[in-house]
Amino acid sequence: MTEDDPYGKILVKTLAQYGYVIGQNLTFDARGAMGDITKLPGLVDELKARDVDAIVVTGYPAALAAKSSGIPTVGTNGLGDPVETRLITSLSHPGGNITGISDDAAALTTKRMAMLKEAIPKLRSVAVLWNKNDLGMTSRYQASAKAAQSIGLTVQAFGVSEPDDFNDVFTVMNRDLPGAILMVSDGLTILNRQRVFDFAAAKQLPAMYEYSFLTSDGGLMSYGPDLGESFARVAALVDRIFQGTRPADLPFEQPTRYLFTINLKTAKNIGLDFPPQLLALADEVIE
Numbered sequence: 001m002t003e004d005d006p007y008g009k010i011l012v013k014t015l016a017q018y019g020y021v022i023g024q025n026l027t028f029d030a031r032g033a034m035g036d037i038t039k040l041p042g043l044v045d046e047l048k049a050r051d052v053d054a055i056v057v058t059g060y061p062a063a064l065a066a067k068s069s070g071i072p073t074v075g076t077n078g079l080g081d082p083v084e085t086r087l088i089t090s091l092s093h094p095g096g097n098i099t100g101i102s103d104d105a106a107a108l109t110t111k112r113m114a115m116l117k118e119a120i121p122k123l124r125s126v127a128v129l130w131n132k133n134d135l136g137m138t139s140r141y142q143a144s145a146k147a148a149q150s151i152g153l154t155v156q157a158f159g160v161s162e163p164d165d166f167n168d169v170f171t172v173m174n175r176d177l178p179g180a181i182l183m184v185s186d187g188l189t190i191l192n193r194q195r196v197f198d199f200a201a202a203k204q205l206p207a208m209y210e211y212s213f214l215t216s217d218g219g220l221m222s223y224g225p226d227l228g229e230s231f232a233r234v235a236a237l238v239d240r241i242f243q244g245t246r247p248a249d250l251p252f253e254q255p256t257r258y259l260f261t262i263n264l265k266t267a268k269n270i271g272l273d274f275p276p277q278l279l280a281l282a283d284e285v286i287e
Helices: 007-019 037-048 061-065 105-119 135-150 165-175 187-191 195-203 214-218 227-240 264-271 275-281
Strands: 056-057 073-076 099-100 125-131 152-159 181-182 207-209 223-225 258-263 284-286
Touching: 007 227, 037 061, 056 061, 056 223, 061 073, 061 099, 061 135, 073 227, 099 227, 105 181, 105 207, 105 223, 105 275, 125 135, 125 187, 135 152, 152 165, 181 195, 187 195, 187 214, 195 207, 195 264, 214 223, 214 258, 214 264, 214 284, 223 227, 258 275, 264 284
Parallel strands: 056 073, 073 099, 125 152, 125 181, 181 207, 207 223, 258 284
Antiparallel strands: 223 258
C-alpha cells in the first residue's frame, strides 16, 4: 500500500482529519512484498531501523512479521481469525503490539455461499482457491468449506503457494469442473486475479470474490467489508497509538459496512441471469 493507491489515500486523508499532515508532522513510508511473504521480515527490519512509531499491515503474514518487531501495529484485510492463529490473546484484550480490524470469516463466507446458491439454484460444487502458505487464509478456507458443506455443496480445495501453481490448479479443474469458484483474497491471489477471471470466463463459471474492487476489475460478484470504511477506522486506531495508547489496550474491531457488488457484463459473458431479488440486494451493479 502506498499513499497514492485508493486505500493509502483514505488512510492519509483520515489521518489529516486527526491533525497529521505529510511533510509537517507525519512521514508515510510504504513497503510491499508483492505476494512474496519471505520478504516480510526484511521489510519490517527496514521499518524498525527507521524507528517508525506505528505500522499498518494488511494480511496475516505481514501482521505476524510485525509482531516480532515489537512496533505498535494496526492490521486489517485478510487477517483470518487473529485469536485462532495466535496472533493475539483475545479480541477484547489483544495483549501485545497488534490491534486492528478483523471480520467474522464464518458469518461472511456463509453469506457468500448462500448468494452463490441463490444465483445458481442448481449449484452442486464449489472450488475454493486460497494461499495455503498463509495461516490466516487457511482458516478462511476452512470456514468457507464448512459453510459450503452446510448448504449441501461439495467443496474442491485448491491451495496455491506461488504463481506457477495457478496453472496446475486450472489443469485439475479442467478435468472436473466445479459449479462455481470462491477466491479467498490475499496478496498472492489478488496479484493473480486476472488469471482467475480469465479461467472463469473461458469455462463460463460463476465466481465469488471477497472485495468490491475485484468485481470492478472483472469478477462476477463480491461480498465483503467496505475497505474504505476499514482504512478510515485503521487511521483512528493509529491516532490513538500516536496519542500513547498501547495496542494491547485497543480491542480488535469488526467492519460495520459490507458491500455486495455484481458485474452484469461478466454475467452476460458467462450466460448468467441474476435473479431479480438478488440484484435488488446489490449495493452496486456494474453494467
